Amino acid sequence: MSVIAFLIQTLRIATPYLFAASGGVLSERSGIIALTLEGWMLTGAFCAALGSFYSGSPWVGLLCGAGGGVLVAALHALASIRYRADQVVVGIAINLLAVGATRFFLRLAFDSSSNSPRVPGFDWFSAEGGASQQSASVFVSLANPLVVIGLISLPLVWWILNRTPFGLRLRAAGEKPEAVASVGVSVARVRWLAVLLAGVFAGLGGTYLALEQHQFTDSMTAGRGFIALAAVIFGNWEPRRVAVACLLFAAAETFQIRLQGLQLIPSQFVEMIPYLLTIVAVAGIVGRTRQPSALGRVAD
Amino acid sequence: MATDRAPAVSPPGIPRWLQPLLPPLTALLIAAVVGDLLILTFGQSPREVFRLLIEGTWGNAYGLGQVLYKATTLICTGLAVALGIRAGMFNIGAEGQLALGGFAAAAIGLLLPAGTPALVAIPVCVAAACAGGSAGAAVPGVLKARFGASEVIVTIMMNFIIAALLNWAVATQLNVAESLHTPEIHAGAVPRLAAVSALFSGSAANFTILFALGAAVFTGWWLFRTRAGYELRAAGLQPDAAEYGGIRVGSVWLRTMLLSGALAGLGGVNYVLGYKQYYEEGFAAGAGYLGIAVALVGRNHPAGVVISALLFATLSQGALAVNALVPKQMVDVLTAIVIIAVATAVPEVERLLRAVRGKTA
Numbered sequence: 299m300s301v302i303a304f305l306i307q308t309l310r311i312a313t314p315y316l317f318a319a320s321g322g323v324l325s326e327r328s329g330i331i332a333l334t335l336e337g338w339m340l341t342g343a344f345c346a347a348l349g350s351f352y353s354g355s356p357w358v359g360l361l362c363g364a365g366g367g368v369l370v371a372a373l374h375a376l377a378s379i380r381y382r383a384d385q386v387v388v389g390i391a392i393n394l395l396a397v398g399a400t401r402f403f404l405r406l407a408f409d410s411s412s413n414s415p416r417v418p419g420f421d422w423f424s425a426e427g428g429a430s431q432q433s434a435s436v437f438v439s440l441a442n443p444l445v446v447i448g449l450i451s452l453p454l455v456w457w458i459l460n461r462t463p464f465g466l467r468l469r470a471a472g473e474k475p476e477a478v479a480s481v482g483v484s485v486a487r488v489r490w491l492a493v494l495l496a497g498v499f500a501g502l503g504g505t506y507l508a509l510e511q512h513q514f515t516d517s518m519t520a521g522r523g524f525i526a527l528a529a530v531i532f533g534n535w536e537p538r539r540v541a542v543a544c545l546l547f548a549a550a551e552t553f554q555i556r557l558q559g560l561q562l563i564p565s566q567f568v569e570m571i572p573y574l575l576t577i578v579a580v581a582g583i584v585g586r587t588r589q590p591s592a593l594g595r596v597a598d
Numbered sequence: 599m600a601t602d603r604a605p606a607v608s609p610p611g612i613p614r615w616l617q618p619l620l621p622p623l624t625a626l627l628i629a630a631v632v633g634d635l636l637i638l639t640f641g642q643s644p645r646e647v648f649r650l651l652i653e654g655t656w657g658n659a660y661g662l663g664q665v666l667y668k669a670t671t672l673i674c675t676g677l678a679v680a681l682g683i684r685a686g687m688f689n690i691g692a693e694g695q696l697a698l699g700g701f702a703a704a705a706i707g708l709l710l711p712a713g714t715p716a717l718v719a720i721p722v723c724v725a726a727a728c729a730g731g732s733a734g735a736a737v738p739g740v741l742k743a744r745f746g747a748s749e750v751i752v753t754i755m756m757n758f759i760i761a762a763l764l765n766w767a768v769a770t771q772l773n774v775a776e777s778l779h780t781p782e783i784h785a786g787a788v789p790r791l792a793a794v795s796a797l798f799s800g801s802a803a804n805f806t807i808l809f810a811l812g813a814a815v816f817t818g819w820w821l822f823r824t825r826a827g828y829e830l831r832a833a834g835l836q837p838d839a840a841e842y843g844g845i846r847v848g849s850v851w852l853r854t855m856l857l858s859g860a861l862a863g864l865g866g867v868n869y870v871l872g873y874k875q876y877y878e879e880g881f882a883a884g885a886g887y888l889g890i891a892v893a894l895v896g897r898n899h900p901a902g903v904v905i906s907a908l909l910f911a912t913l914s915q916g917a918l919a920v921n922a923l924v925p926k927q928m929v930d931v932l933t934a935i936v937i938i939a940v941a942t943a944v945p946e947v948e949r950l951l952r953a954v955r956g957k958t959a
Contacts, residue, residue: 333754373938383941386688386750390890391937398930405925406640524754531751566766573755577737581747589748 304552310510312548313448314339314519317503318526319533319540320451321367321496327459327535328492329472329485329592333389334374335500336523337396342367342501344400347514348407350417356509359417360444363508367501368494370396375493379486382596397517404516412516419509420444444506451499452544456537468492472590500526528576535590547572621947622895622906625939632935633928640924647920654919655912661919663791663801667868669904669911670803671696673810674865675889676907677817678731678858680898682749684821685854686834691738691753692862693886694760695731699863700870701764702730704877705772707783707870714785723786724809724867731863732856734760739855743848749855757886768879779878788872804872811904813861818900820857830854862886888914891937 318335325332342363349362374392377383401411408414420442459465467488470478475485500523507522508514525547533540554568634644655661675692682689689695706726710719737756741747772780788805791798821827832840833850841847869881892910896902910933917929 331750333750377938377942381942382945383938386690387890387894387941388938390690390887391934391941394884394887394930394937395934398927398934401927402636402925402931405927411925521758524758528755564766564770566762566769569762570759573758577741577747577752577755577759580751581741581745 304549304556307555308545308548308552309445309449311551312544313445313506314503314522315526315529315544315548316448316451316541317506318500318523319529319544320455320537321499321503322527322530323452323455323535323537323540324458324468324492324499325496326530326593327472327590328468328489329475329590329595330375330378330489330493331385331389331594332496332527332530333386334370334392334523335526336519336521337389337393338367338370338497338500339504339507339519339523340393340396340400340517341370342504343508343518344403344504344514345369345501346505347414347417347508348403350419350509351414354418356418356420359419359509360502360505363505364498364501367497367499367504369497371493371497371500374497375490379489379493385594393523400514401516404514414514416512417508417514419512442506442510444502444509447502448506451502452537452541455499459537464488464491469590472592475592475595525572528572531589532572532576532579534579534588617951618897620951621944622897622940624943624947625895625936628939628943629932629936633932636928636931637924642923647923650920650923651912651916655916659797660800661915663798663803664915665908665911666791666798666807667802667804667873667911668914669907670807670810670868670872671865671885672888672892672907672910673807673814673904674868675862675886676892676896676903677813677900678862678865679889679893680896680900680903681817681821681830681854681861682858683893683898684834685830685851686837687742687851687854687858688750689735689738689753689855689858689862690750690890691735691756691760691859691886692889693882693884694753694757695734695859695862696865696886697764697882698734698760698866699727699731699860700866700881701767701780701877702733702863703727703786703866703870704780704783707786707875708772708781710783710785712784716785716787719785720788720871723783723871724864727863727866727870728860729863730866731859731861733859734863735855735859739852739859742855743852749851764877765879768877774876777878778880779874779876782875783871786871787875788867790872802873804868806868806872809864809867813864814900814904817861821900826850826853862889888933891933891940894937894940 318339321338322332322335345366346359346363350356350359353359370392374388377388378385404410404414459469467478467483471485471488471492478485478488503522503526504519507518511518526544529543529547530540533543550568550571554565637644637647655665675696678692678695679689703723703726707719707723710722734756738747738749738752741752742749768778768780774781791803791805791807792801821831829840829845829850832843832845833847837847840850865885870877874881888910892903892906895909896904896906913929913932917926920926
């Protein structure tokens, strides 16, 4: 029983990672550095809370969350594709913008500096009732459409990348943009589409957080976008391996939460695991990773 | 494609001295417009808000002192980022290096016996701060020099690792009960500016600003007057050509990263030795990331860094002054807009300038 509980908790923790990492893979494979995942998620979370609050429907929240992700993704694309700004600089700035803007509009919309009021989420089954608690939590988790979409998001990205003409162009734009341009396809257009789609995924990751907690809280993504980025890099930009990395990082976190009472390892050291593994991976100490060769490069 | 486009505006003969200033000025103009819009959404008058902002910063002793205090940290992190960019490296780890520097200064300050004379204690603690920052930068530096690992990725990851490490150290090893800070140091405190002049009374401004300005002068000298600085810039402009010219680019990168980390670490002195006399979790509060904005707007030149540090410090302090009218977070939004605008305006304006020059030549 506790194995199932462990798996479910892992899945719940992994869902935002799976979403954001899907966006990360799409964006980075097209050649646009995805330092902004954190900012896209945070904006998505805020817009989802806003939409869900004013409409009373989590589905509207979901659409707004995806839309919020797309909005900041468009800003990122405009600066780094249209105006060829340095992608790292713009990425850092957009993360800053997301934190500042969500706080600003939190004050404007809800007159609060810390959190939104309670918003409707996807809880179709209530988790009350003592004996059926365990089985109820299974239903509660799996009945959330976002968990289901999150689970299929990386397989979907794999399919787009490897089985569609758009995916072929996307990968080529990230590896050899000149080749894409030489056959008359606009690199900028492919990258724009990839980044906007990435914004949808990352925005949904934020949406999951806001709707699951039934509110938006200040800086609620708490570095999850960077863990997702770590998973993208550790997974060598391959959707299947990235999915494994997301689940692995989430499992480590679950493990730490469950063992908190035992004090075996300080929790801070468990927190470091994704980052340490990523550094080891980029340094090529064991099994070198290889990033898309035109990542971060301007293409005309 | 886009480079062949005729420029939208063709100003005849822009003065040479003005050309490097154009992109940052354009960016500030854009930010001012966005700022006006945000103020209007809150139903306030932009003129009133900007008046309060100036009054609350440069208009009184406390405000001025706070601006100088905030600028001190930003000069350090801005120099750290600028130096890295000159060598072709992006040190996004200034945030973590700053925190590590502050922690090292606090830890060494605790080790020193209470009666240690300031002339000994301050240099020791400052050296500890620089060494702490360098240690944080050593990991990305070594991995870049030895394995070619992307310093962008490694420094980002290091920020989180350093944060977790310091969190652990303060929570379990060196804490004052019921707090997130270390005990107060016994020796090594840097005096406040208010101690010598009533002009800064009440503010946190302290003599660390002299260290920061000294660091700016040193960085300028190092970059433009030494052989090492020449190698650094050559490695940044064209690493392959530099390598061919006999420069060992790998060791230049490592050296630059260590120096960059030391500059960021020096920023920790401002808070720990100059203000609180202890390390507190989260004291860096984004000053490392803001260093990127400072370096960018300052065009990676030490003098530019000092000026743009003052600008961002004014915005940051001014945010508190206008908080009654508009949320102080407006300044975070404006900072981000400035960064994005500079990052887009620099290539765009330079392209326009090139086009103008091509026409007149």
